Amino acid sequence: MEIISSVQMRQIEDACLKQGISTETLMENAGRAVAVFARHLLEEQNGCRVLILAGAGNNGGDGLVAGRYLRSWGEKVSIFVPFIDTPKGTTVQGCLEASGDIFAGLAELEEHLADADLVIDALLGTGVNRPLEGIYKEALQMTANVRNTRPEMQVLAVDLPSGLNADTGQADDACLKADFTLSLGIAKQGLFTHRGLELSGAVSVADIGIPPELTTDIQAVLIEKDWAKSVLPVRSPHANKGSFGRVMIVAGSDRYIGAAILAGSAAMRVGAGLVTLALPKSLTGAVASRIPEATYLPLPEVSSGTADNSAARLVLSELGKYDVLLIGPGLGQTGYSARLVTEVLSNLPVGLKVIIDADALNILSAIPDWWLEYKFDAVLTPHLGEMARLAKATTEAVQSDRFGLCQKFACKWGKTLILKGAGTIVTSPQGETLCNPAANPVLASAGTGDVLAGIIGGLLGQGVSLFEAAGLGVYLHSLAAEALRSEIGDAGVLASDLLLKLPVVIKGLKQD
Numbered sequence: 001m002e003i004i005s006s007v008q009m010r011q012i013e014d015a016c017l018k019q020g021i022s023t024e025t026l027m028e029n030a031g032r033a034v035a036v037f038a039r040h041l042l043e044e045q046n047g048c049r050v051l052i053l054a055g056a057g058n059n060g061g062d063g064l065v066a067g068r069y070l071r072s073w074g075e076k077v078s079i080f081v082p083f084i085d086t087p088k089g090t091t092v093q094g095c096l097e098a099s100g101d102i103f104a105g106l107a108e109l110e111e112h113l114a115d116a117d118l119v120i121d122a123l124l125g126t127g128v129n130r131p132l133e134g135i136y137k138e139a140l141q142m143t144a145n146v147r148n149t150r151p152e153m154q155v156l157a158v159d160l161p162s163g164l165n166a167d168t169g170q171a172d173d174a175c176l177k178a179d180f181t182l183s184l185g186i187a188k189q190g191l192f193t194h195r196g197l198e199l200s201g202a203v204s205v206a207d208i209g210i211p212p213e214l215t216t217d218i219q220a221v222l223i224e225k226d227w228a229k230s231v232l233p234v235r236s237p238h239a240n241k242g243s244f245g246r247v248m249i250v251a252g253s254d255r256y257i258g259a260a261i262l263a264g265s266a267a268m269r270v271g272a273g274l275v276t277l278a279l280p281k282s283l284t285g286a287v288a289s290r291i292p293e294a295t296y297l298p299l300p301e302v303s304s305g306t307a308d309n310s311a312a313r314l315v316l317s318e319l320g321k322y323d324v325l326l327i328g329p330g331l332g333q334t335g336y337s338a339r340l341v342t343e344v345l346s347n348l349p350v351g352l353k354v355i356i357d358a359d360a361l362n363i364l365s366a367i368p369d370w371w372l373e374y375k376f377d378a379v380l381t382p383h384l385g386e387m388a389r390l391a392k393a394t395t396e397a398v399q400s401d402r403f404g405l406c407q408k409f410a411c412k413w414g415k416t417l418i419l420k421g422a423g424t425i426v427t428s429p430q431g432e433t434l435c436n437p438a439a440n441p442v443l444a445s446a447g448t449g450d451v452l453a454g455i456i457g458g459l460l461g462q463g464v465s466l467f468e469a470a471g472l473g474v475y476l477h478s479l480a481a482e483a484l485r486s487e488i489g490d491a492g493v494l495a496s497d498l499l500l501k502l503p504v505v506i507k508g509l510k511q512d
């Protein structure tokens with residue numbers, strides 16, 4: 001599914017106008033599609049009472065058109081039109097009366113909510129430009145309250161839940177949670193990240209007659225099963241371990257021994273041929289007892305668990321034999337770790353695929369204009385805090401514009417950037433964007449990021465490109481978490497539980 005911003009949607013609307021397709025035509029198509037969808041929902045629940053909340057903009061227009069169709073098909077339609085007393089309200093009143101029972105007061109709204117089978121939320125769409133207040137806010141809150149007492153009453157959002165920002169997924173406190181969202185023409189990106197994930201319900205897209213040639217420039221898509229299947233590495237029965245890549249993981253320090261175990265195991269569990277863990281010498285025994293299948297590059301130490309200043313040279317002397325370097329999980333941020341990271345990144349063999357994760361990102365963020373020093377493309381995997389440090393922004397600023405910032409900085413830094421968290425976003429340096437529309441508390445626990453970095457390392461080793469490995473890695477990680485949530489529950493799952501699920505979800509993907 002393609003996804004776009006509100007600015008892009010406006011450009012497409014303008015292009016439609018130039019081709020002679022008017023906004024009225026698009027709105028007619030949109031309203032009809034909403035009505036068809038609504039009728040289907042009503043049939044499923046044997047209902048017939050539709051309550052439409054129609055705002056003063058084009059989103060409300062879509063709702064009014066839907067009302068006209070539904071009424072002509074014999075459904076019982078009532079329409080809340082809070083702007084009825086404005087000049088615009090007066091001009092549309094004539095056609096509204098033909099659309100069903102119309103009213104503007106909250107008392108009547110409460111009455112209609114008492115027996116509505118379906119609420120169509122067409123108060124605000126992409127045009128929301130300020131906090132909700134007054135009658136809009138009260139109407140949405142009243143609807144939400146009634147829905148709490150009448151869960152059988154369903155809510156269908158037109159284009160997006162009213163009060164949700166179409167670009168950022170930020171939501172007004174009064175935003176009405178939908179069971180279904182019918183996005184018009186092309187799905188709006190804000191539905192799939194931040195609060196959009198919890199507020200939009202099941203999202204589908206209505207064809208409203210936009211000519212396909214006007215959508216060819218769209219660079220952002222959701223990560224979906226068919227795409228993931230298409231980029232899964234192929235495994236020949238005649239392969240040997242050299243066929244599936246050699247992955248070097250520089251990870252772990254005295255306080256974070258588990259990071260190396262999780263990342264190394266994950267790389268192997270997605271099918272890497274050979275994984276070498278480069279970690280401080282005194283940690284090697286403990287880690288090797290947990291992953292006997294890996295090979296080891298014990299790094300000289302300045303003290304127990306801290307690699308010394310000669311460690312980078314040792315890593316570099318071996319790296320020529322590898323396809324992939326993952327650097328960062330559990331490294332800590334001492335001066336020694338910083339020197340290890342910067343010296344390795346400054347002297348990489350040509351052609352090596354690189355993932356920079358966790359502490360290595362924090363180390364980069366302390367270097368002014370680090371991206372000018374390290375000009376090669378690499379996969380960067382920041383969570384919110386790491387992204388804020390790298391982008392010199394607050395975490396709130398990052399979270400309030402996840403798509404915008406991920407796209408801006410992937411281009412500026414020339415890196416394949418993964419902005420982690422619910423609704424993870426992946427952007428290539430050229431701006432191609434993938435979004436994984438998933439939120440899962442199973443992943444909100446320590447160590448899951450190490451697993452993700454290892455997965456991506458394992459996929460890169462098998463020849464997947466940086467961008468595709470990033471997207472596929474995020475998807476497999478999320479599928480494994482979803483499987484655990486249904487089997488075990490949403491609390492108490494460990495990052496290491498993901499590991500054994502990885503081969504299973506890969507197998508499932510191949511068979512589907």
Ligand SMILES: NC(=O)C1=CN([C@@H]2O[C@H](COP(=O)(O)OP(=O)(O)OC[C@H]3O[C@@H](n4cnc5c(N)ncnc54)[C@H](OP(=O)(O)O)[C@@H]3O)[C@@H](O)[C@H]2O)[C@@H](O)CC1
Pocket residue numbers: 009010012013023026027030055056057058059060061062123124125126127128129130131132133136158159160184185208
């Ligand atoms: N693009 C396309 O191709 C197509 C788009 N279509 C549809 O158009 C929708 C976008 O329409 P839109 O631009 O009229 O915006 P929309 O969300 O209806 O409301 C804006 C109005 O609300 C107001 N307002 C703003 N914030 C407010 C607040 N907090 N509280 C109260 N009022 C607030 C603002 O007025 P203001 O007071 O700022 O003058 C303005 O009047 C889109 O989501 C889709 O459904 C389809 O019809 C077909 C093709």
Ligand SMILES: Nc1ncnc2c1ncn2[C@@H]1O[C@H](COP(=O)(O)OP(=O)(O)O)[C@@H](O)[C@H]1O
Pocket residue numbers: 358383419420421422423424438439440441443444445446447448449450451452477
């Ligand atoms: N609520 C959530 N929904 C979906 N994914 C999540 C959620 N919380 C965390 N994740 C994912 O879990 C991983 C956590 O990574 P990170 O924060 O680096 O953890 P750690 O450093 O402890 O390993 C990321 O892949 C992130 O996208």
Ligand SMILES: [K+]
Pocket residue numbers: 059121122123124125157158159160161162
């Ligand atoms: K809406």
